[in-house]
Amino acid sequence: MLMNLVCDKKVTVRRKITTIVQINPLQYKIHCVHPLIQMPYFSYKVIVIAILLSVFILPVQARQVLIHLDTQTNSAELATLYQQGRVVKDLSPLPWLVVDIAETNARLRQANNLAIYEDIRGHFASTPTDPLYAQQWHLDEIGVPDYWNITRGEGVTIALLDSGVDPNHPDLKDNILFTQGYDFGDADADAYDANGHGTAMAGLMVAQCDNAIGGCGVAPQAKIIPYKLNQTDSGSFSSATLATAILAAADSDAQIISMSLVLDESAPWVEDALRYAQGKNKLLVAAAGNDNLPTVAFPANLPFVVGVGAFTKDHERFGNYGEGLKIIAPGVSLWTTQPGKEYVNFYTGTSPATALVSATLALLIASHPTYTAPELIVSLITASQDPAPAGWDEQSGFGQLHLSSVQTTDPHLQFSAFGKMVYHPNEQLNLDLFLTDLRGQSADLYLRINLPIDTQRISLYQLFNAEPTLDSIPFNQTIISPFPFTDDLQLSLFGENGLLIRGALIAGLTEGIYEVDATLITDAKQLAYQRQILWISAD
Incomplete structure (x- = not known):
């Protein structure tokens, strides 16, 4: 695409007329004509819209902004705008344009003199009807309610590698793809949860919202495929079983593999299975461990796995920490589901924190469907709140889990x-x-x-x-x-x-x-x- 500016002087809206001469569908020249002839402001605005609408600009990810046009807007500024954005709405008779501008052009937007404002989202002043919602402190802590105005995780599937799930729980039944799962511990197709741990993790992730029962999951419109690792109601499993389940999850339609678990030591066959899943563009999330040791457990310590620690309501870190820690998330007093129709809040530590991170990634996938797994991890880490000391550290990794639709900037x-x-x-x-x-x-x-x-x-x-x-x-x-x-x-x-x-x-x-x-x-x-x-x- 080419736009040649042949005006030899600064053009202001009320001092010169700008005409557009089409060369071919993707080439335009702007010619300045007699400076004594004036054009009404809103006629000039129509020309601006014509320029912007004449070209197809399809950014990978666009952000909607509002641009204020005043009488001093010049042709150079408009040319820059032409290269950056696509007008989606004209608010005439007001001097405002609604424009989609690629995130990649953020610096260019700030470089010109146009008054550009981020669009501001609104929402209806309603609170979920779920009776436990008011006690789910972690939702506000990580910014979930505001992000629900963008998405609730629709179209995203999480592979839950755990103790299975109760598919009949009234808060889960519509979000569990039970027939797609498998019980690797007992080698059968019934991944029912007799332990309770997996059902609790599922509730934190995808419990339905606004159904007047229980509480809300972080991604209440996402789905879960359950892969059961343990035998019957046991609290342990073999690393070979874990590797087998990872391979199955890697070949499934799930975009996220959530592992609220640790191994006693590293297992190369499990790492190979995880690398296989990584090659399938899967997001891998695992618990750092609850022993409060300065060593992140395997497989969370692998550099390509999102290793999750935990923090309390007072933002105090607990659980394992150290080199492999990527992020920390709420890990105490988290109301969630249990087999039957039960709800509990006694699951504590990096397991529930891992479930929250996995579900948060589901929201990011739904809002950025073209992003790759590494791009989603970068987005997750970038949005996290970085406590002191600044930057990565062994206590909090890259920061505390948080969702934000607006990236913060520093004036300097x-x-x-x-x-x-x-x-x-x-x-x-x-x-x-x-x-x-x-x-x-x-x-x-x-x-x-x-x-x-x-x-x-x-x-x-x-x-x-x-x-x-x-x-x-x-x-x-x-x-x-x-x-x-x-x-x-x-x-x-x-x-x-x-x-x-x-x-x-x-x-x-x-x-x-x-x-x-x-x-x-x-x-x-x-x-x-x-x-x-x-x-x-x-x-």
């Missing part, structure tokens, strides 16, 4: 990854850091990269024109500390002229989540913080 720091979340070996990673509104201030910039190496995580602090270090040293230490800002800065960190890495990514990097975070410190206080989450694949 912003990353631009040019729309990409996932990178592969021999591919060039492009990442810029923008430092704005700092003129007249002095601060130290700390740049840290947290990366996986096998099942460990390493934090490297980057220095300008020097080797990275494990010590917390500011990036500008090799220039001047603190650094005096005289204007806005754009730092190319990764890319063709990257300050940290130039050219393509090398092969052999551990697959998983990579975090680049930036912190501005002035007078021993944090002035600004921002991070960028990426996924680097093994192939």
Whole structure:
């Protein structure tokens, strides 16, 4: 698509007429005509709409914004808008356009002078009729009710590898694909839950909402395929059975494999089964363990598995922690279902936390149906609330589970990854850091990269024109500390002229989540913080 601007001066709406000459269906030129002839504002607006509607722009994921057009809007700004968006509604006679703009163009939107506003969602002031809903503190904690205005998980299926499910529970019966499941513990087709653990996890994920009984699952319109691992009502199972169930789930229609379980030690055959499932684009979620040890249990500790820890109502972390921890979620006082028609709230720890993360991923799949599994993990981690200390740490992983339809920004720091979340070996990673509104201030910039190496995580602090270090040293230490800002800065960190890495990514990097975070410190206080989450694949 081509648009050539041949106006030699700035064009304002009331000073010049702009006409559009079609060259072919995908090429246009804007010609400026006599400056003394004036055009009414809303006629000019019609031309803007014509430009935008004339081209098909199909972003992978679009965000709806409102754009305010005033009498000073010029042709260059309109050309930029033309390249970024697609008008979906004209609010005439008001000076507003409703436009879909690709998420990848977020930085471009901020670069022009148009007044652009995120659309604001509304909802009817109603509360679910389920009697236990008011006691389900975790739903508000992770932002679920607001996200239900976008989706409730419709069209998403979760493979639950557990003790089975009661398919007749009135809060679950319409969301359990029982005939698609299997009892691998007893080698039969009846995956009924005689233990209770699996039914509890299912309720946290998909219990129906607004049916005047029980409570609500995080994704009340998602479905579950139950794969039973244990014999009868036993609380244990074999790793070979787990591997077999993972293979079955990988070959099913489920997008998520939820494992509220741990193994006593690592099992290579289970890891191979999980890698097989990963190759099928499945999201893999597992519990970190409840022993409060500084070691995340297997298989949650694998870098390509979302290892889940837990926290209390007071945001205190509990359960296992350490290198393999990716995220923590509510894990106490969680009302859920039990076989029969029962409800309980005594399941505590990383098992229920894992169920909540799995169901949250179901909501993300429903709202981003074209995303791959790694892109969904990046979205999950990016939306999480990062408690102090900033960035990944052994206590909370990348943060506390949270859903948000609006990404928070910092007035002084912003990353631009040019729309990409996932990178592969021999591919060039492009990442810029923008430092704005700092003129007249002095601060130290700390740049840290947290990366996986096998099942460990390493934090490297980057220095300008020097080797990275494990010590917390500011990036500008090799220039001047603190650094005096005289204007806005754009730092190319990764890319063709990257300050940290130039050219393509090398092969052999551990697959998983990579975090680049930036912190501005002035007078021993944090002035600004921002991070960028990426996924680097093994192939």
